[in-house]
Amino acid sequence: MNVLEVRDFSVEYGLEEAAVHAVRHVDLDVPRSSVLGIAGESGSGKSTLVYGFTRLLRWPGVVAGGSAVLRVLDEDGTESEFDLLAASERELRSIRWSEISIVLQSALSALNPVRRIAKEFDEVLRVHSSGLDRSARRARAVELLDMVGLDEDRLDRFPHELSGGQRQRIMIALALALDPQLVIMDEPTTALDVVTQREIVDQLFELRQRLGFAMIFITHDLSLLVELANEIVVMYAGEIVERASAEEIYAAPRHPYTLGLINSFPPMHGERCELVGLPGAPSDLAHLPTGCSFHPRCAWAMEVCKTASPKAQPVGDTGRLVACWLHDGIHEVPVELRRSVPQRQPL
């Protein structure tokens, strides 16, 4: 039961010859009430992907192909399909915020600096749930703030009077105001320090368990994702290079880029030794290399990698997908890329 299904989805910036292929042929499934993590560096297309299927892209960004369907669960338990790409602006308005909402990275620029917080809540509740009168809207706003651990008196503050963590909590409360089925978090904690990040992440998970919404969590911090996501997709240069459960991705990566990404985080335990991580710099989307986009940085690049782009294919029997020629069944898989997934110890 997926709340979102994206197929063969591509986004370009600019047109025809000059187009930059920011997202290329991406498939994405978000099961109801689960957490999908999207990991990748800046420029890998992870934000463009969600802006694409939520129809938030601005010119010159264009959806170049594919489909995106939101399955809305109605109150009586029946599912209705909503074609995100075909919908008119008017139809989009009916599902935005109420079924699918988004929390952006910079909470300071997302809140209107000359409005009190109360006004932000009042507006969304007034526009989308017409049944509520002024005092009921206020009461709902207080309830939402309480949900994210903030006092009622924050409602009468301006954004600049609040800390970064408080502003991000307000963004989360706003995103949940209409009880959406899918919440997209675009680097919600990147600008925050580690203690605040921990508090907000814990809060989000408590809320998700209670309210049951599904979540897409975008971040460059793979170690954070491993902790929170059910399933992780790793993006490189606009494509999904690996998709697997969080445990599998972390303990037994199969794509050389995933492995390099994991090795780029210095560990918090154990002996200190020099790490290499990934050589080179992320690919320039305007001048992509031929074949596999990752081959110039890959330690195991072969002849075929320079000429042909690998398709994502299943590896193992757990539903994992990997786009790499090393896993085509003909080539020998390097030992680093065939670690076994440890059985989870019961805690």
Added chain:
Amino acid sequence: MSENPILEARSLTRYFTVRAGGGGRRHKRLVRAVEDVSLSLRPGRVTAVVGESGSGKSVLARMLARIVTPTSGELLLDGRQIPLGTKRGLDYARQVQLVLQDPFASMNPVHLVRHNLERALLIHGATRESLPARLASAMTRVALTPPEGFLDRFPHELSGGQLQRVSIARALCVEPKVLLADEPVSMLDVSVRLGVLNLVRSLADDDRMATLYITHDIASARYITDETIVMYAGQVVERSNGVTLIDEPAHPYTQLLIASVPDPADPTSVAARNTADEAARQGVADVGCRFAPRCPSAMEMCRSAEPPSFAVGADHESKCWLHRDGAVATPVRVASHEGDPRA
């Protein structure tokens, strides 16, 4: 360890006065940005300062670079006392170089990389003839080769990681003895961070650079440091040789900080939860221990008297009343994750 420090700070303190409140309620408020911080930077050693935003770590770096004048304290370069004040004279600036977080903001965008580097050299009295050789050697040192490929480009033509190497090269080309690196990797892509960290480490190892590495990323500090300092609200709350305080944190704040780091390698890691309510967390205590309002182990005395630093091990001290008897406190484990959050 025995080597004499190149740069030494003794009880550096900086207060700022800010106007707070609006309308008729305007009043002056004192912000104690950095208070009583002492540290020594020695050749070949990396000292890491770890803290949240607002902990005063950047103000500390700017005082060491003499961009911000300390309210009080002493600064010694090579054992000689440096007068406080920002009229820093060229020689100090040459010996103590600062590298900032955002490489795009620290380069002149309308000039070539070459111009940005040459300017630094010319200001410090290099002759025109010596420029090409010195630029080439600095660029080679930061692994931007061939140098010509990078020198004749504009800053916007380089990636963040490359440009951060350029700003390190600019600092290096005047042959400093001290490198102050203020969050040098936090704006860089994950995959290029390690390269810059390895460079900072090798400058200390191979070129005997005395290095201050300021960061909020504890794992990266653990990766390159020889001495670790944790700052909270302008004060040093814990310091240790090597990474002792990261592996065995004594101060409740350090414990909170480390428990907050996402760590997939440790499934039993304990999530830090703050029992103090949001309002209380905002304020930093004026009397007593500054961390007391957030501290899970706060005692009566913590709210009335500020603790001094107590030794909790070899080369390891903690500014916390829990350690007044020299006892190493058992880690205070806060509320645990109840089950798997994904369940």
